[in-house]
Amino acid sequence: MSGGHIHALYRHGHGPLDDVAPQVKLAATLLFVLAVVATPREAFWAFGVHAAMLVAIAIWARVPLGFIGKRLIIEIPFLLFAVFLPFVGRGEHVEVIGLSLSVSGLWAAWNVIAKATLGAMASILLAATTQVPDLLKGFSRLRFPRVFVAIMSFMVRYLDVVIGELGRMRVALQSRAYKPRRIGHARALASTAGVLFVRSYERGERVHLAMLSRGFTGTVPEMASAAVPSAHWAIGAGVAALAAAVAALGWVLR
Amino acid sequence: MHIPDGFINVPTSAGFGAMSAAWVWYSLRRVGEFLDDRRIPLAGLLAAFVFAAQMINFPVAAGTSGHLIGGVLAAVLAGPWMASLVLAVVLVVQGIFFADGGLSAIGLNVFNLGLVAVVGGYGVFLLARRVLPAGKxxxxxxxxxxxxxxxxLAALSFTLQFAIGGEADVAVGTVAAAMVGVHSLIGAGEGLITAMVISAILSSRPDLVYGYTPAMEPTHG
Incomplete structure (x- = not known):
């Protein structure tokens, strides 16, 4: 499962991409990923261009490629799944080192691996160059529903608190020599989750009271102006347009 | 595990994305009807709880482990509309912040886990409660x-998406058999853990369980 802490996703160390408005980065990332997914699988060169764009942006943003590589570990379960496809695919089969593999299955596996990797790299780059509160502002400036963004804000704000709480309960279990082996041993984990829910709920109530006593009226005011320099939109539109052009050219040259 | 990019083609992803967006919008309206801003922090904390609960791995069999999805857990605790919103928020955060699940597949994932698992599962819950006798x-x-x-149900929903726009030439029957086979085991774990978590909460704070009201207790005498 996606482990870890949300503040660790952002890479401290300031690069030029950190200053680009979050709504621009968010929109450009979504459009870029859509363009990647729409690229025909036969156009190997097009995936090369997409990857080169991401690498160029990472270098410009001063995000080390090793950082992206480490975060790509989250993708491994998907890749393992893709490995099965050549074995269960239909149609023509080829012999590869003694194994009979489906040609269409190999294409499908390549398709998933290439697109999932590029998509994950794009969102890692987004999270690495955008502070969490800014990313949330990006959502609301892109006109995501107010309540949806508000729920998301509270979730990411308290995620580390709730996960920390879970961690402390795990330590408590382990220090009492808890080692789950069979499904019957899961009862202790279930009551852990139950306690975690009750504590989260009660924390939610306290948070709301604390907010009311500080004058909360339903929306969190924005401190900075939401105006975006047109150069930012130009960068975002440029990246999205380039990726879309590569995808379209891939279909033409097929 | 969530669907990555490149597994389902763009038109299908877009179609399911539109259905998911409409569903989230409708859930927002339904939640807004009877809930005020007081519930926003609670919904956020519930989302953080679902995210954390998905990190708890439980042993399934012979060294393998599974983890919760939490759709029905959230629906029984907070009602189906709130649960749909919470699962959608969790999936968007996992996709965009954690790169877990493809960005182009968020609509597919929200459809399977936020709509089918929550609404289908809650329907089964209501049906089972009607058939079963009253009581905690x-x-x-x-x-x-x-x-x-x-x-x-979520596994079948994925199979449907794959049948419509799968980017691999694998027989739909093979996919359905594999998905349902694997997910029967995962479902057994999900059911057991959900039941145990609900049982733990019912024994300490039954007032926090949406799917339970004290009126359900059998009347004595």
């Missing part, structure tokens, strides 16, 4: 059955 233990059993079924 029966609420626990109904939640367990519903959670188990919800996982299989």
């Amino acid at each position: 233990p029966m609420v626990v059993i109904a939640a367990g059955i519903a959670a188990g079924v919800s996982v299989i």
Whole structure:
């Protein structure tokens, strides 16, 4: 499962991409990923261009490629799944080192691996160059529903608190020599989750009271102006347009 | 595990994305009807709880482990509309912040886990509660059955998406058999854990369980 802490996703160390408005980065990332997914699988060169764009942006943003590589570990379960496809695919089969593999299955596996990797790299780059509160502002400036963004804000704000709480309960279990082996041993984990829910709920109530006593009226005011320099939109539109052009050219040259 | 980019083609992803967006919009309206801003922090904390609960791995069999999805758990605790919103928020955060699940597949994932698993599972919960006698233990059993079924429903929903726009030439029957086979095991774990978590919460704070009201207790005498 996606482990870890949300503040660790952002890479401290300031690069030029950190200053680009979050709504621009968010929109450009979504459009870029859509363009990647729409690229025909036969156009190997097009995936090369997409990857080169991401690498160029990472270098410009001063995000080390090793950082992206480490975060790509989250993708491994998907890749393992893709490995099965050549074995269960239909149609023509080829012999590869003694194994009979489906040609269409190999294409499908390549398709998933290439697109999932590029998509994950794009969102890692987004999270690495955008502070969490800014990313949330990006959502609301892109006109995501107010309540949806508000729920998301509270979730990411308290995620580390709730996960920390879970961690402390795990330590408590382990220090009492808890080692789950069979499904019957899961009862202790279930009551852990139950306690975690009750504590989260009660924390939610306290948070709301604390907010009311500080004058909360339903929306969190924005401190900075939401105006975006047109150069930012130009960068975002440029990246999205380039990726879309590569995808379209891939279909033409097929 | 969530669907990555490149597994389902763009038109299908877009179609399911539109359905998911409409569903989230409708859930927002339904939640807004009877809930005020007081519930926003609670919904956020519930989302953080679901995210954390998904990190708890439980042993399934012979060294393998599974983790919760939490759709029915959230629906029994907070109602189906709130649960849909919470699952959608969790999936968007996992996709965009954690790169877990493809960005182009968020609509597909929200459809499977936020709509099919939550609404289908909650339907099974209501049905089971109607069939079973009243009382807390029966609420626990109904939640367990519903959670188990919800996982299989989500697996079938994925199979449907794959049949419409899968980017691999694999027989739909093979995909369905593999998905349902694997998810029967995961569903058993999901059902058991959901039942145990609901049981634990019912024994300490029954007032926090949406799917249970004290009026359900059997009347004595």
